[in-house]
Amino acid sequence: FPTDTLHYRATSPESIDDFFKRMGNKSRYNIKRSIRILESSFQKVEYKCYSSINDIEKLSKDLELIASKTYQRGLDAGFILNDEFYDRLNITSKKNMLRTYVLYINDVPVSYWLAFKNDDILSLHSTGYDPTYSNYEIGTALLIHLIKDTAKDKQVKYIDFGWGDALYKRKYANICWNE
Numbered sequence: 001f002p003t004d005t006l007h008y009r010a011t012s013p014e015s016i017d018d019f020f021k022r023m024g025n026k027s028r029y030n031i032k033r034s035i036r037i038l039e040s041s042f043q044k045v046e047y048k049c050y051s052s053i054n055d056i057e058k059l060s061k062d063l064e065l066i067a068s069k070t071y072q073r074g075l076d077a078g079f080i081l082n083d084e085f086y087d088r089l090n091i092t093s094k095k096n097m098l099r100t101y102v103l104y105i106n107d108v109p110v111s112y113w114l115a116f117k118n119d120d121i122l123s124l125h126s127t128g129y130d131p132t133y134s135n136y137e138i139g140t141a142l143l144i145h146l147i148k149d150t151a152k153d154k155q156v157k158y159i160d161f162g163w164g165d166a167l168y169k170r171k172y173a174n175i176c177w178n179e
Contacts, residue, residue, distance in 0.1 A: 008161040008173035012122070016148040022174065031144060034137040041136065046104040047145040053093045060086055062102055062109035063128075070128040078126045079114055092116055101149075103129075103142040111138040113146050120157035122150055143168065 013019035020028045039045045050059045064081040072078030079085065092098040097118055103111040111129035115122050129139045150156050161169040163179050170176075 004178045005163045006165050006169075007163045007177050007179040008169035009175040010147075010159045010161070010173045011175065012153075012156045012159055013147065013151045015151050016144070019147055019151065027171070031140060035141045035144065038136045038138065038141050042105045044104070044106050046107075047142065048102050048104065049146075049149060050100045050102065051093060051096070051098045053090065056086070056089050056093060059100055059102070060089060063100070063112050063114065066102075066109050066112050066130055067128045069130050069132075071131075072126070072128060078128050079112070101142055101146045103138055103145075105133065105138075111142045113139075113142055115146070117153075117156065120155055121160050122153075122156050122158070123160040124162060140168070143172070147172075 013022070020031075023031075060081050063079045067073055067079040067081075070078060073080070089098060089100075097116045099115045099117050099122060101113045101115070102109050110133050111127075113127045114125040116125060117123075127139060127143075129142075147159065150159055158175075161173055
């Protein structure tokens with residue numbers, strides 16, 4: 001028996017400021033504050049986007065390092081480094097579809113958003129973070145960086161959060177439908 005589920009999508013903003021204007025003052029303040037706290041709490045905080053075939057070796061190792069610590073791993077969900085997923089990373093990078101964002105703290109990968117660009121849609125596939133850093137909202141910080149980066153790509157019209165309900169989807173999406 002099929003069941004309905006929600007599907008969330010956001011129109012790509014013109015700029016990160018445009019994105020923040022969609023939110024209330026308190027939400028905007030809290031997000032910017034948590035990013036300031038993150039970036040001032042560590043010696044080195046880096047946001048990187050991987051899309052090249054040359055990035056696959058490092059990317060797959062970094063994603064596996066993060067994913068192995070997530071609750072999704074216990075559910076056999078999210079990123080799992082196996083031959084099939086490795087091939088998927090290779091194929092999507094060759095087709096210029098791969099857009100994967102990783103947050104590094106002191107050169108250690110701590111959060112990721114695996115995404116694929118297809119025409120005018122950036123589809124978010126999976127995410128994960130090292131729970132050691134959960135007080136710093138590293139997943140949100142990386143998502144905001146992804147949105148900021150995507151706003152610069154004028155080909156991308158939508159950021160697709162996919163099906164399933166989650167607080168961050170309700171918070172950041174401005175389009176929703178039953179699927």
